[in-house]
Amino acid sequence: MRFLPVFRALGVIISIFGIAMLAPLGVSWHFADGALAAYDEAIAITLFCGVLLWVGASRGGAAELRVRDGFLLVTLTWAVLPLFGALPLLFQLPGLSFTDAYFEAVSGLTATGSTLLSGLDRLPISINFWRTFMHWLGGMGVIVLAVAILPLLGIGGRQLFKAEVPGPMKESSLTPRIAETAKGLWVVYLILTVACTLSFIIAGMENWDALMHAFSVMGLGGFSTKDASLGHFNSVQIELVAMSFALLSGINYATHFLAFRARSAAPYRADPEIPFYFGVMAVSVLGLSVYLMSFDVYASFWTALRYVAFHCISLATSLGFATTDYALWPMFGQLWILFLGSFFACSGSTGGGIKMMRAIILYKQVYREILRAMHPRAIHSVRLGRQVVSDSVLHAVLAFSFVYMVIIVSLTLVMSASGLDLITAFSAIVATLNNTGPGLGAVGPASNFSVLTDFQTWVCSFAMILGRLELFTLLVVLTPAFWRK
Numbered sequence: 001m002r003f004l005p006v007f008r009a010l011g012v013i014i015s016i017f018g019i020a021m022l023a024p025l026g027v028s029w030h031f032a033d034g035a036l037a038a039y040d041e042a043i044a045i046t047l048f049c050g051v052l053l054w055v056g057a058s059r060g061g062a063a064e065l066r067v068r069d070g071f072l073l074v075t076l077t078w079a080v081l082p083l084f085g086a087l088p089l090l091f092q093l094p095g096l097s098f099t100d101a102y103f104e105a106v107s108g109l110t111a112t113g114s115t116l117l118s119g120l121d122r123l124p125i126s127i128n129f130w131r132t133f134m135h136w137l138g139g140m141g142v143i144v145l146a147v148a149i150l151p152l153l154g155i156g157g158r159q160l161f162k163a164e165v166p167g168p169m170k171e172s173s174l175t176p177r178i179a180e181t182a183k184g185l186w187v188v189y190l191i192l193t194v195a196c197t198l199s200f201i202i203a204g205m206e207n208w209d210a211l212m213h214a215f216s217v218m219g220l221g222g223f224s225t226k227d228a229s230l231g232h233f234n235s236v237q238i239e240l241v242a243m244s245f246a247l248l249s250g251i252n253y254a255t256h257f258l259a260f261r262a263r264s265a266a267p268y269r270a271d272p273e274i275p276f277y278f279g280v281m282a283v284s285v286l287g288l289s290v291y292l293m294s295f296d297v298y299a300s301f302w303t304a305l306r307y308v309a310f311h312c313i314s315l316a317t318s319l320g321f322a323t324t325d326y327a328l329w330p331m332f333g334q335l336w337i338l339f340l341g342s343f344f345a346c347s348g349s350t351g352g353g354i355k356m357m358r359a360i361i362l363y364k365q366v367y368r369e370i371l372r373a374m375h376p377r378a379i380h381s382v383r384l385g386r387q388v389v390s391d392s393v394l395h396a397v398l399a400f401s402f403v404y405m406v407i408i409v410s411l412t413l414v415m416s417a418s419g420l421d422l423i424t425a426f427s428a429i430v431a432t433l434n435n436t437g438p439g440l441g442a443v444g445p446a447s448n449f450s451v452l453t454d455f456q457t458w459v460c461s462f463a464m465i466l467g468r469l470e471l472f473t474l475l476v477v478l479t480p481a482f483w484r485k
Helices: 004-020 022-031 036-058 067-085 087-092 098-109 125-140 142-147 158-164 178-203 207-219 236-249 253-262 266-270 273-294 301-316 331-340 356-374 391-417 422-433 454-468 472-478
Strands: none
Touching: 004 022, 004 036, 004 067, 004 125, 022 036, 022 125, 036 067, 036 087, 067 087, 067 098, 067 454, 067 472, 087 098, 087 125, 098 125, 098 454, 125 178, 125 207, 142 178, 178 207, 178 236, 178 253, 207 236, 236 301, 253 266, 273 301, 273 331, 273 356, 301 331, 331 422, 356 391, 391 422, 391 454, 391 472, 422 454, 454 472
C-alpha cells in the first residue's frame, strides 16, 4: 500500500502522544483531583491505537517518507491527535459532547485558545494542566518533536519538517541533520518556558498556575486556569511577564536558536522581520491608546496604555489572554487588535496568521508596482534584508494571501448562513483561522464559543486546523491531483 509509511509514522506519533498523557496523569495523582481514571482509559486507548497502527503498517517494510507523504502525515496528525486529546475531557467532564471535546482539543493542540468550557476555576487541576500542556506541545509542533525521534526508528524526518514548519526554515535546516535542528529548537523552547514560569512565580503567581500559564504563553495559545483569564490576577507585574514572553515567542525560533548557539544578539539584528515587528506594535499601542482616550474609555492615559499594550500584544501574537472586556471599546479598536493577529507574528514562531514576513513582502510588492506605474522602464527588485526576493517567492506569497482572503470570506458566509450575526461570524473565523482565540460579538472575551451550534463548532475546528497548517498543507491533500498515482 502506497501510504504505509505514513500510517507507520502516524502510529509512532500517536504513541508518543499517549506517553505525553503521563504528565497530566502524574499531576492528577499528586493532587488526588479525581481524574485518574480518565487518564488511565485515555492513555490505554491512545497507546493501543498507536502501537496497533505502527505494527500493522510496519509489515510492509521500512520506507522513506516522500514529500507527498509528508503533507498527508502532517494533515492526519493535526486531525487525528485531537481525537485522543479529547478523551480525558470526555471521560472526566459530564455533559461534554464529542463535538465540544474535539473542538477544545483542536484549540489546545493548534495553540488557538478558543474555548467552550466555563467554570475553569473549579475544574480538576490536571484537566487544566492537560489543556495548557496541549498548547505547549502544539505550539512548537508535535511533528517537530517527532522529527527528532523518527530517524531513530528508521523513518526519515526531512519531508515532515518541511511540511510542518512555516517560513524560511522550510528551505534550509539550521544544523546539518534535521533531527539536530528539531532538538535545538525544542531546547530553546524549553529554556524560555522555564524562564517564563520562574518569572510568573516571581511576579506573584502560585507555582502550578505559573507553569500552566507559561505553557499557554510560550505556545501562544491562551487557555487559562481562570474564567477571567489573566484578568483574575489584576497584576501589572504578571501582565508584563506575559507581554514580554509573548513577544519573545512571536519571534522566529530559528533566530532564537542561532542567537543561543552564538551567544550573541547579532541574529536578532540581522532578522529583517524584527524592525517591522516592534515598529508595528509601538505604533499600534501608542495610536490606539490615544484613540481610546479621545473617547474617554479610560480615566487616564497610563490606564489606557496598560490595557491597550496588553491586548495589542496578546491578540497580535495570537496569545489570546484578556484582562478586561475589550468588546466595550469602540469598534475600530476591537477590529484593529483582531486585524493585528492576521499578520503580526514572525515566520517560524508559535503564532498564527499569515506571518510578518509575508506581510512585508506584500507591502514591498505593492510599493514596487506603484514605482513601476510611474517609471515603467525602471528595474525594481523586492528585497528582504539584503536578499532579493525571487519571483517564485513573490508569486507564492500572492497566491497564499489570495487564498487566505477567499477562505475568510467563504467561511464567514457559511457561518452567517447558519444563523450567526455578521460580526460574530467574521470574528469567529478570523480568530480560529489565525489561531488567535477570542473573537468579537457573541464569541468575545466576556463570552466563549459555547454559544455556537455543533455545525458552527465543526466549521471553527476546521478553520483552526487549516490555519495551523498554513492553508496549503491541508489544501494540497484535499485536491484530486494529490491522490492520483
